[in-house]
Amino acid sequence: RKEVEQDPGPFNVPEGATVAFNCTYSNSASQSFFWYRQDCRKEPKLLMSVYSSGNEDGRFTAQLNRASQYISLLIRDSKLSDSATYLCAGSVDGNKLVFGAGTILRVKS
Amino acid sequence: DTAVSQTPKYLVTQMGNDKSIKCEQNLGHDTMYWYKQDSKKFLKIMFSYNNKELIINETVPNRFSPKSPDKAHLNLHINSLELGDSAVYFCASSERQGAYNEQFFGPGTRLTVL
Numbered sequence: 001r002k003e004v005e006q007d008p009g010p011f012n013v014p015e016g017a018t019v020a021f022n023c024t025y026s027n028s029a030s031q032s033f034f035w036y037r038q039d040c041r042k043e044p045k046l047l048m049s050v051y052s053s054g055n056e057d058g059r060f061t062a063q064l065n066r067a068s069q070y071i072s073l074l075i076r077d078s079k080l081s082d083s084a085t086y087l088c089a090g091s092v093d094g095n096k097l098v099f100g101a102g103t104i105l106r107v108k109s
Numbered sequence: 110d111t112a113v114s115q116t117p118k119y120l121v122t123q124m125g126n127d128k129s130i131k132c133e134q135n136l137g138h139d140t141m142y143w144y145k146q147d148s149k150k151f152l153k154i155m156f157s158y159n160n161k162e163l164i165i166n167e168t169v170p171n172r173f174s175p176k177s178p179d180k181a182h183l184n185l186h187i188n189s190l191e192l193g194d195s196a197v198y199f200c201a202s203s204e205r206q207g208a209y210n211e212q213f214f215g216p217g218t219r220l221t222v223l
Contacts, residue, residue, distance in 0.1 A: 045214070095157065097208050
């Protein structure tokens with residue numbers, strides 16, 4: 001089983017829709033979690049950190065469910081500019097991040 | 110100003126050659142990383158340095174040798190290139206050691222081995 005797994009998608013949604021991605025992790029000792037956004041042929045950029053209490057930034061909400069070992073990303077009121085690949089990442093030990101393969105989101109007008 | 114820069118952006122070379130990729134960060138960060146992203150888009154850590162000291166060395170063929178002349182630079186030298194080395198290599202940096210720190214990525218070097 002991979003350490004961090006994501007549904008590769010693609011998720012095709014209309015503008016204005018709400019979309020949610022989940023990401024499961026296998027190591028129950030993982031402490032830090034993140035969502036990164038990667039545009040086509042570009043570098044990953046941090047979207048948000050994921051805290052135990054959840055984290056909201058505008059239209060984006062990230063949550064952590066330790067009991068079921070998954071993190072989620074909710075995007076409300078999707079924009080065309082949200083189209084990208086969303087990578088989740090979790091720490092395996094204190095120093096190393098393990099990334100999922102990413103979930104492709106396509107927002108269409 | 111580019112925070113994390115890499116050169117070259119594209120690298121096309123023949124099997125068996127030796128090549129280097131350079132990375133520089135002007136953020137004043139202590140920790141730098143090399144990642145490999147293959148055709149299936151998996152982003153996998155290869156190496157990490159903290160203040161010029163190697164702290165992460167994943168299961169990478171010893172044809173790959175990182176070098177950090179100072180904490181702002183982390184270079185990657187690859188000997189005897191193989192077809193399977195074709196990928197995008199990303200350099201990244203974080204303010205300090207520790208997976209909880211935000212990592213800033215460079216634009217990537219797209220390596221194609223023919």
